[in-house]
Amino acid sequence: MTQNWSGVLIRHLLLVVAAGALLGLITGQYGWAIAVALAAYLGWSTWQLLRLHKWLKNHQPDEAPPDGYGLWGEVFDSIYHLQRRNQRARGRLQAVIDRMQESTAALRDGMILLDRDGNLEWWNQSAERLLGLKSPQDGGQPVTNLVRHPRFKEYFEGEDYREPLELPSPISDNLRLQFHITLYGAGEHLMLVRDVTRVHQLEQMRKDFVANVSHELRTPLTVIAGYLETLLDNVEDVNPRWTRALQQMQQQAGRMQNLLNDLLLLAKLEATDYPADNKPVAVDLMLLSIRNDAQALSGARSHRISLEADSKVKLKGSEAELRSAFSNLVFNAVKYTPDEGEIRIRWWADEQGAHLAVQDSGIGIDPKHLPRLTERFYRVDSSRNASTGGTGLGLAIVKHVLLRHRGTLDISSVPGKGSSFTCHFPPQQVESRA
Template sequence: MNQDWRGAVIRRLLLLLAGCLLVGLISGEYAWSLVVGLAAYLGWTLAQLLRLHTWLKRHQADEPPPDGYGLWGEVFDNIYHLQRRDQRVRGRLQAVIDRVQESTAALNDAVIMLDSDGNLEWWNRAAETLLGLKTPQDSGQPVTNLIRHPTFKDYFEQNNHSEPLELPSPINDRLRLQFHITQYGNREHLMLVRDITRLHQLEQMRKDFVANVSHELRTPLTVISGYLETLLDNVDDINPRWLRALQQMQQQGGRMQNLLNDLLLLAKLEATDYPSDNQPVAVDLLLLSIKSDAQALSSERHHRISLEADASLKLKGSETELRSAFSNLIFNAVKYTPDEGEIRIRWWGDEQGAHLSVQDSGLGIEAKHLPRLTERFYRVDSSRASNTGGTGLGLAIVKHVLLRHRARLDISSVLGKGSTFTCHFPSTQVVKR
């Protein structure tokens, strides 16, 4: 209240007291005059307070407060101005909300808002097209009741949503959708769903093309390799000038055969999401066998290869696929570690799951190459890769095998000191003896 109104209130109280005293002077009852006067003022104040209470309890939206005068008139006026200001603010906020809803409604991608428990709060029209959501009957329903794929439930319940999830649409198997979830506010969720059917078809065409070409090339390559082997077995009957050419042809034919085998293995790994032969694998014995092969590969280079494996930990999965992944990591360490270098293989477990690390004392890898090492045909140094006879698919195979076993690969390296490749398997894949 400003200074003028304070003075006005004080003047009214003084006038009231003066009137009461005047009545007391006339009637001779000063005390009763003051009591009656103050009681009347108190009654009027309570009546105004009752009017305010009634208005607050029963008023409709945007209904102005009751009229008044004096102190209560100022109170009602201030309430009216606050009400008008709130209406303007609400109008601006509603305009912003309307624009946001209009813009999201125009998107081809689905936008779904979920509460902290995963219940549907709001969605745009694209969500109805892609996911089959219905307004208003699906409002408040758990999203896992409407998207019943088990993989989606696992993805939604986990805390890490950095990687998107790809699944077929729950209403049309021919549509391929990509789900991405972001948490905000009080553990609420914003889910974006994109139609990637075209991209999925292109990717599938690429996979089919690579698999078919690789398969078709095996037969002519086998024939060529067979004749080359026959010619080399009878090299005494051939002009000596052809010997080096035949040997190089056989060597390149072997490299091409390895490349086709790796491509076919990748195509097989991509064909399904989870190994069919899901049995507990004795990783310690598997690593012992791979270590023996690595020592044979090292041969005269005299690498120091050590193995530390927890025999009590088994791993659910495909032994063939795990052998392929682990041998790729260990054989790479042998190929890229200088003579008499050290290679340490370790298999252990903790509360997070089980882990395999392959550490070498090689040349190391620059940090800029680490994010792309698992890409197909990616070469850190093409000349070095050619010397080792690699196909450029080894780490891509490792990545796909680990994905099929719900694991991930971490790579750390320091130039001049070596590299460490670590496979992390979740506890759900681990079996203890």
């Protein structure tokens, strides 16, 4: 109540008391006269209050309030104007909501709103088409009951939505969908579903092309390498002028065979999501074998290679794939570390999972190259790669092996001081050995 209304009420009460006093002066009963005046004023106020209640309860839209006088008239008018403002505000908000619903309905991507527990609150028509949702019976259902793929359940409950998830549609295996979840508000979820079938088909065509070409090239390359080896084994029967040429041909044939082997391995890794031979692997023994191979690769370069491995920590996965990834990291450290440099290999576990770190004192990598190191055939320095005989696929293989084991790769480097490659594996991939 404003200051003016308070003054009006006080004046009204003073007038009622004055009228009661005047009536008491006439009748000689001051107490009863004032009491009757106050009771009359209270009755009149109660009647106005009942009129207000009846209007609020039964009024139609845009219906004017009942006529009032004085203070009650101002109350009626104020409530009426407040209602009109609220109606206009609701109209504007409803118009915005209608436009939003129309625009989201026109999207080709599915849009789904989920509460903090993952239950469906709202979705557009594209979500119905892509996921087979049915309105209104699916409202309030947990999204994991409608998208029943194990990887989606793991993705949703993990709450790590930095990267999207790609899965087949629940209604058709021929339809490929990409799920991207964003958190907002008090833990609510906004899920975008995009049809990436065409992109997936193009990617599959690329993979099939690379795999088929690699297989087709393998046989003629094996024949060429075999004849070159035969000629070099009988080098005394060959014109001396051809010896160096044959040696270079054999070297390049070997590089091409290594390249084809890496391409075929990548094609195999991309064929499935998880390794078939998923079993606990004794990583400490594997790293010991890799360290010995790295020491032999170092040879006269005399690298100092140290190993710290927790023998109690085992990793679930494919031993062959993990050996390929870990050896790639260690052998790269040997290749790019100057003579008598230091290489440190560590394997440990904590509450975040298991970790493998390969740290060297090599030439280092410029920070601008770090985000692209795991791309296929990406070359930081072409001359450096040529001198070491690399195929440019080593770190791509590492990345795919880690993805198949739910792992991630962190790379840090300082030019001139060395590099550190760290593999992180989640707790569900770790098994402790007594």
